[in-house]
Amino acid sequence: ExxxxxxxxxxxxxxxxxxxxxxxxxxGHDNLYWYRRVMGKEIKFLLHFVKESKQDESGMPNNRFLxxxxxxxxxxxxxxxxxxxxxxxxxxASSPTGGLEQFFGPGTRLTVL
Amino acid sequence: AQSVTQLGSHVSVSEGALVLLxxxxxxxxxxxxxxxxxxxxxxLQLLLKYTTGATLVKGINGFEAEFKKxxxxxxxxxxxxxxxxxxxxxxxxxxxxxxxxxxFGTGTRLQVTL
Numbered sequence: 607e608x609x610x611x612x613x614x615x616x617x618x619x620x621x622x623x624x625x626x627x628x629x630x631x632x633x634g635h636d637n638l639y640w641y642r643r644v645m646g647k648e649i650k651f652l653l654h655f656v657k658e659s660k661q662d663e664s665g666m667p668n669n670r671f672l673x674x675x676x677x678x679x680x681x682x683x684x685x686x687x688x689x690x691x692x693x694x695x696x697x698x699a700s701s702p703t704g705g706l707e708q709f710f711g712p713g714t715r716l717t718v719l
Numbered sequence: 720a721q722s723v724t725q726l727g728s729h730v731s732v733s734e735g736a737l738v739l740l741x742x743x744x745x746x747x748x749x750x751x752x753x754x755x756x757x758x759x760x761x762x763l764q765l766l767l768k769y770t771t772g773a774t775l776v777k778g779i780n781g782f783e784a785e786f787k788k789x790x791x792x793x794x795x796x797x798x799x800x801x802x803x804x805x806x807x808x809x810x811x812x813x814x815x816x817x818x819x820x821x822x823f824g825t826g827t828r829l830q831v832t833l
Contacts, residue, residue, distance in 0.1 A: 609762070610762065637819065639819075639820065639821075641821075641823075646825075647825060648723075648823045648824060648825045648826070649809065649811075649821075649823040649826075650823070651820040651821065651822070654818065654819065654820055661818065662818050662820060664820075665820070697762070697763065699763075701819070706751060706768065706770060706813070707753075707765050707768065708819075708821060709765075710755070710762040710763035710764075711762050712760070712761055712762040713762060
């Protein structure tokens, strides 16, 4: 069974540009989460989808971040325009309905210059 | 505010020595507790979790953790470190009333030396 996959693994962009990160959860997992780790700090929750609906987006830093999960399968996280402080590793995780364990992807390392 | 504290961002042990990674959380209500490990260039992998029941939880690769309600702690241990245990370890907590999101500690990087 394939795990959670994320694309790209690395992205380097300049301040002001737009970047879109993609996450493919484990097949059949209705819950999808986005987290971010800024260098040297803790991994922080961004938002939670249940199928295509946003269940909790309390961790989204500002309106430059837009997450979507059309059709309740894969999800994208767009940052527009990117700022220096957006640099970090973005993790995606998924879990089945009622599941306690969240299965994490390898992360996307975003560098904003 | 609910928080998770991991004492020591870097821990170094000799191969064969005891591994002890500390995790404390702030909550009066027992939450769900997790330890994740991240090996280089890989995602986070669940080592073990505590939900209810027995407070000593055994996980993969010989790791275990004990939930101590009175100390609000969930320290991770392994009796004998192996070189392959070198990785970064994260304590994560699912606090009651916060839906299913996880709150993480800052992580502890474990170095194992010969």
